[in-house]
Amino acid sequence: MKAAKGFLLLLVGMVAFGCASAPTRKGTIEPAERPVSEFVKPDVKYVIDAYDPLESINRRIYKFNALFDKYIYLPVVSAYEFVTPVPVQEMVSNFFNNLHEVRSLVNSVLQLKGGKACITGTRMFVNTTLGIGGLFDAATGIGIPKQNEDFGQTLGFYGLGPGAYIVLPIFGPSSVRDTGGLVFDLATYDLMVNEIIQSGLDLNRGEESVLTWGSTILDAIDTRHQQSFRYYETGSPFEYELIRALYLRSREILVQN
């Protein structure tokens, strides 16, 4: 895990600081015909406004993520989709989704949302038993819909604002609050999975570490497999702004619900 983090930091460093110097164009810079100073009003609140003090680094990481997606993540996911029969892909997704529902369960409890906690608890029980260890999403089939709570929302529920917008390497759009939430949720999940692996199964250390790494990698592949987002498919040169606005607004709504 440490090695992975080190590698990640190195990559981020390369992207954020190691870029070539900006190209230059001959000629002096002249004001635009429709200048920002005239057409952007300081007293108007714009949909695409955001508290984004790290914007230049965020934009580099956004580009890094797009490149990582194109050259590493998506090819791996495509290979996975090519070799794995579709029903198995679905079982893998169901399996990890079921494990990750611990996130909704914990955070529904933390927000004292009894209804959501019950629904999620029931879902996990039904899917683990009837759904054979989570391979099938039996709960949705019988009308128990999936809930969506995480620690970022819990913090928001107790009044914490999102803080600065952050683009995380590989994970993508986030905020200071939601990054904290992500760390908490991943830690909870790790705790649970490690518990299952260490006490629930009779394995030696080597086998345990293989299983931990294997499940982490498969989880990462499945996560991307389940997302339909593709970088720059909006066709907009303002995609960074669009995604930022959409992320922040949708989080706001999720916190309210």
Place this chain on the structure above:
Amino acid sequence: MKKLVFVVLLSCFTSLAWAQDKPYEYPIVNPYEATVVGTPDLYKAPLPEKIRVETLDMTVFGDRVVPEVFWYWDTFRYSLAYQRSKAPLIFIVAGTGAGYNAANMILLQKVFFKAGFHVINLSSPTYGNFIVNASTTQVPGNIVDDARDLYRVMELVWYQVKERIDVSEFYLTGYSLGGAQSAFIAKLDDEKHVFNFKKVFLINPPVSLYTSVSILDTMLAENLPGGPDHFNEFFDAMMQKFSKLYKKMGAVDFNGDFLYDVYKVEPLDEDILKALIGLSFRLSSSNMIFTSDVVTNSGYVVPKNLVLTTPDSTTDYFKVCARTSFVDYFNQMFYPYFQGRESGVTKQGLIAGVSLTSIEDYLRRTKKIWLVTNEDDLILAPGEVDYLREVFGSRAKIYPNGGHCGNMLYKENVDYMIDFFKG
């Protein structure tokens, strides 16, 4: 010959009988709703889940340098769906601001693939990737130039794929602006004869590009509650509304019929629908104007000679573009550009040049171009439907409702289109 006459007569009678017996059943009668919602899945022509399709790329101009800030548009991209045996090849030209992989383009590709054609999807010349890589002037909107650029791209694409696919004959289609461009491309092809397009099908084209963009500009200007300074409130209200409906409706699939489900639960007011259509168009034109401005160093929104790179914020430029109508672009960037290029260019001349009226004689004469539009297509000004009906005569099919391209994928529309190409 006799047989042909008989077949033509027979098909006329059957289509007449058809028209009288069966009313048009596309379910959405309000043109604004139709334009926003499109065709609900239940009414869509059945389409395959997956088809044999590849994204391909190529260099159009060898000496062109792509600015770093557009690094993701490093090469010209298009897609090819191919048959394993000999089949016609159809090119599809996207509408304003749409790429080869836009949702409607993917669906149209499936329609034609299912009908047994090879299909090549091309981005609109108003789309960033096209402006950067394949446009000669990089100032989009002049249909004559844009059609020439599209034709060049088609030739290069054909050169790239012809070893791989077995083609019997060539067809062409396009929707919205892509429809109007298709008519100009067909005319060009009649001079150059590279493809000798056998059949060309225009879907909801504008008659006058200038009139249509003015209508769309106005739709936003007049329907945003409180004016553009209050767009933030409008956006918040819309987000809240959708989120409430989303909760109310329980589990819905965002990718499928979400908008149609919303429309059934709680139809949106007409002024909001108009604002949404205007907004979608404004986003397209903002993308186009910014891209064109950066690559031509015109100094329109971005200061002249300023070089943008990845870490630079573009948020303020986006705000300016969002306040720039297509008509502003036409008057302040497009018109001066063409004035500088050729002497004696007038605004009226340019406006007339980007209209189907400028090739009216050709459109009357040619027998290979057919057209489909709707009585209530909102990008057409009063009288323009009649104009199309008069110019195209029996080659025009005018549906009573469907708004702008809303019914494009409705079963009956798709059947009509495929019958035209196969007939």
